[in-house]
Amino acid sequence: MSDTKDTGDKTISMERKQTLSVPRSVEQGTVRQSFSHGRSKQVVVEKKKRRAVTPGQPEERAAEPAPQAPKAVARPKVAARPERSDRDRNGGAKRPAPAQQKRGGAVLRTLTADEAKARAMALREAQVRDVEERKLAVEQAKQRAVDDARRKIEDEARLKAEAEARVKEEAEAAVRAVEEAKAEKAKEAEEAARPKPAAPSGPAITPEELAAQAARRSGLDDGPARRSVGADDKKPMALRAAKRVKPVPEKAAPRTDDRRKSKLTITSAFAEESQRGRSLAALRRRREKEKRAGQKVVREKVMREVQLPDQITIQELANRMTERSVDVIKMLMKQGQMLKADDVIDADMAQLIAEELGHTVRRVSEADVEVGVFSEPDAEADLQPRPPVVTIMGHVDHGKTSLLDAFRESNVVKGEAGGITQHIGAYQVEQNGQRITFIDTPGHAAFTQMRARGAKATDLVILVVAADDGVMPQTKEAIAHARAADVPIIVAINKIDKPGADPNRVRTELLQESLVVESMGGDVLEVEVSALKKTNLDKLLEAILLQSEVLELRANPNRSAEGIVVEAQLDKGRGSVATVLVQRGTLRIGDIMVAGSAWGRVRALLDEYGNQVDEAGPSKPVEILGFQSTPEAGDMVAVVENESRAREIAEYRQRMKRDALHAGSARGSLEQMMTDLQTVGRKEFVILIKGDVQGSVEAISGALEGLGTDEVAARIVHAGVGGITESDVTLAQASGAPILAFNVRANSQAREAAEAAGIEIRYYSVIYDLVDDVKAAMSGLLSPELRETFLGNAKILEIFDISKVGKIAGCLVTEGVVERGAHVRLIRDDIVVHEGKLGTLKRFKDEVKQVTSGQECGMNFVSYQDMRPGDVIECFRVEEIARTL
Structure with a gap:
């Protein structure tokens, strides 16, 4: 069979029993x-x-x-x-x-x-x-070899260090043993030198036996047959003894499997006789607790510098001192004040507590948040010339608005259709390459408000006086405002084109207001203009520039911006919009600013034409978008470093504004309070109540609220439970209210503060007495009822003029009686021409108390001399009847 794959052979011979071999099974x-x-x-x-x-x-x-x-x-x-x-x-x-x-x-x-x-x-x-x-x-394998070698080196180093430490300990132990042996021998020598009492009987002890006994006591004798030690052998024997007496470390007991006894297994879980033991975590916690108990160290108290505001809670004070609030409350209880951890105490009490606990105190105030908002004056080298800021004032019918319109039209660029639309209450006019900023102040109230806030937003005042009308009452008021703000005045005599114009009359009338113009030898510039025909407008602008050169107006543009709010409004589409006049520095988009109790980030800057600008320098009026709330006219604007600082300043000013709204004039006693309320016509009775329990406080509050009428009502600024504290006195002083205490007393600090501030504290133990006193005080706020009683009539027959006394009227009593000191009315042609008191009543040459009907007498009125024959004198008595609730 071939080793290579034969694709033509599809069968495998079954004669050869050979299994298929694969690389991996x-x-x-x-x-x-x-x-x-x-x-x-x-x-x-x-x-x-x-x-x-x-x-x-x-x-x-x-x-x-x-x-x-x-x-x-x-x-x-x-x-x-x-x-x-x-x-x-x-x-x-x-x-x-x-x-x-x-x-x-x-x-x-x-x-x-x-x-x-x-x-x-x-x-x-x-x-x-x-x-x-x-x-x-x-x-x-290589990494393991490297790790093994490293561990081997570390183990060798550790064993070497342990061996060195052990050798060091053995050497120290040997030195200690030598010192102990020397001390023991010295002690034995001293005892041997002492005279010993004679032994009763027995063999004498030889010096060799004494040395052997001493050696046994010092641990240097190993057997009974030890020879005596000479002086030369003492040191080597001591070293050998030190080595021999080295403490043998006790072998640790073999670790048993106790730590696994409490583990739960299936066998132990189903065993009825076994019970579950404590877990390993519980044993570990117990060991840690015992360890901490054995190593418990008393911490050393750390003295800190504590910053104390005007008011602070007990818990916050304890946190700043790193003390327990319970300890602070105990100290307050010793002083007779039962307070909780979230109660507020004043800075004086907090300072006493902190100093008693050993801490140093640094008093801070809420007003410190405004420190550094308005920086110090700039250096002379940094100042640069700035445009003047001019406000036009005067009577509304004397052409002030026409003069403003004439300035705007004269500044229109040729070819621009529609003219200039004044988007804001301030704009700039250019004259001979120099700019002049005009502020439109609608009415005198805004200017007075700016002056009251100490904002000197104006450099010059143009006083507009009509040549045909002269000085009017509002003109005099404008002069008074300008003088109060210490601003120079330029007189613009308007309407010189009218037929009845008389500029000299205006100059003469200004002399009566101590305003001397240049043409009459004074130092006040005056210009005759016509806003209707645009006459001498350029001369008026030149006079403004001349006066600004005399004033040397300069500012530093390279610093954070500061300015004043000219006007502010809430726009439906743009939100809070404020017209700000930059006084120094440069205002840029993105700056964080504070204006009064409002703050925000500059989102957009618009000039007088409605165009957006990137920055605004000194004397530049701009519209600012980005305030969180609407500021007030006259508020000072300042740029701060971050939003948190701006928010903190705005919140502080809001609190101060709320306190000013709720606080009345400074008064402490009920009598003084009634006098002030009658003088200014207020019909609100402000009180502060402190009681022993909440039920009494609620009952008193309900009874006093039921005494109110349409003319007078009681306003409770605070009703609380507990003794009178210094914070209560501070609140009473701020709101001008007396303190009514029911079954509680004031501590020594509160009494001293009340005496210093002139706050009256009244103590009551019966609720009805408290309610009756408040009812009587509130009744005193009601206007008394006047009742007239007719006495009689007298007719003037003749008038006598006496040099030292004045005019005396010779009268005939026609009805009733006439009494001296009574109220009288002088009636002429059935019209009352005078009402007053009768000063003198004489019959012949004698002063009499009264004159009856049919008799003649002489009368004199108090502070009135216009009497004529034929007038009728009506005499009556006025009785005041007090009103009650």
Whole structure:
């Protein structure tokens, strides 16, 4: 039979009993194993097949299939390769497989060419894998050898270190033994030198026996027949004794299988007499606990620097001091304050606690968040000229709006259709290559608000006065605003084209307001203009530039921007839009800014024409988009470093604004509070209540709320349980409310704070007394009822003019009586011309209290002299009747 495959021969001879030989009797495959936590691994597995035998030959069982590789094995071992024939080892072609017979005796089909080709390919792949596996085995063997060598070196180093440590310990033990031996010998020599009492009877002890006994006591004698030691042999014997007395390390007890006693097995689980023991984890925890108990070390207390705000909770204070909140609460209980961990205490109490515990304190305030927002003034070398900022003020009928329109129209670029649309309340005009910024302030309220906030947004004020109307009351108000803001004024005398215009009249009337123009020898510039005919507008612009040169307006553009909000509004499509005038620095897109209680990031910058710009320098008005909320006119704008700082500043300002809204004027007592409320006409009674229990506080609150009417009502700013603390006094001072205490008292710190702030604290033990006092105080807020009682009438007959006294009216009492000090009305032609009090009442030359009907008398009015004959004097008494709730 040929070794090569003969494609023409389709049968296999059955005479020659030769089995089919293959390179490997196993089949290899791959299986993907899945582990916990989503891990997977591909493993090679092998399977051995059962070999078929020819008929007539007993069937031999093939080797059992190899078991599947366990999941824990990283790389399965390769099964032993069956021994191949010489032709296979020499790389010859695979021998054609003999036909197999079924067990019934039928001849199996012959392998086709494709099947033979596939088997040859499998054989070649198996050979390649065999080579790779051998290479891998060699590499693993080399790696194991390297690891073994490294471990061997490490073990040798460790053994060497242990040996050195052991030698060192032995040397130290020898030195200690020598020192102990010397000390023992010195002690024995001292005892021997002492005089000993005489022995009662017996043989005398020789010096040799004493030395032997001393040697036995010191552990240097090994037997009874040991010779005495001389002076020269003492040191070598001591060294030998030290070596001999070296403590022998005790052998550790053989480890038993106790740690596996408590493991649960099937046998122990079904055994009735056995009980489940403690787990290994429980034993491990117990050992760790015992170990920690044996190594317990007292920690040294660390003193820290504690930052204390105005108010802080007890838990936060304990965390900053790294103390337990229970210890802080105990300290407060010793001071008579029953508080919880989430209660708020003031900075003074927190400082006392921290200092008592040994910590250092650094007081901080909420206002510190604004430190550094507006930086210091710039250096002179960094300043550059900037355009002036001009505000036009004056009476609304004097042509202020017309003058603004004239400035806008004069600045239109030729060829641009439609003119300039003023999108914002500020714009710039160019004159001789220099820019001038105009701010349109609608009304005086916005300007007053800016001045009240300390914002000096304007460099110059143009005071517009009509030449045909002169100085009006609103003109005087504008002058007062400009002087209060300490801003120079340029007078623009408008409407000079009208027929009745008189500029000199305007100049003269301005003198009455202490405003002297240049034409009359003063230092105030004035320009005669006509907004309607656009007369002398260029002269007005030149006067503005001249005044700005005198002022030397400069700013630093190379820094973070600062400015002021001219106006702000909420646009439906764009959100919060603010018109900002940059005062110094440069504002850019993306900057984070704060304006009052609003903050945001600059999303867009628009100029007066509605065009987007990338940046805005000093004196440049722009519209800003990007505020989270709408700021107020007059708020200062500043650029900060990050959003967290901006949010922190805005939240602090919002809290301050809320506190300012709720807090009234500073007042402490009930009487002072009633006086203030009557003066300003307020009808709200603010109080703070502290009680012993929650039920009492609720009852008091309900009773006081029921006392309210349409004219006056009680407002409880705080009602709590517990003693009066300094925080309560602070709240009462901020809200202007007295403190009503029911069955509670104030501590010493609260009393001192109340006395210093002038806050009244009233103590009650009966609810009805508290309610009655509050009711009486609220009744005092009601306006009293006035009741008139008619007394009589008198007719003036003649008027006498006395130099020192004034005018005296000679009267005849026609009805009733007239009393001195009574209220009177002077009636002329049935019209009341005066109402006041009667000052003097005389009959002949004597002062009298009253004059009856039919008698004549003289009368004098308080602070009134316009009396005429024929007038009627009506006398009446006014009684005030107090109102109650």
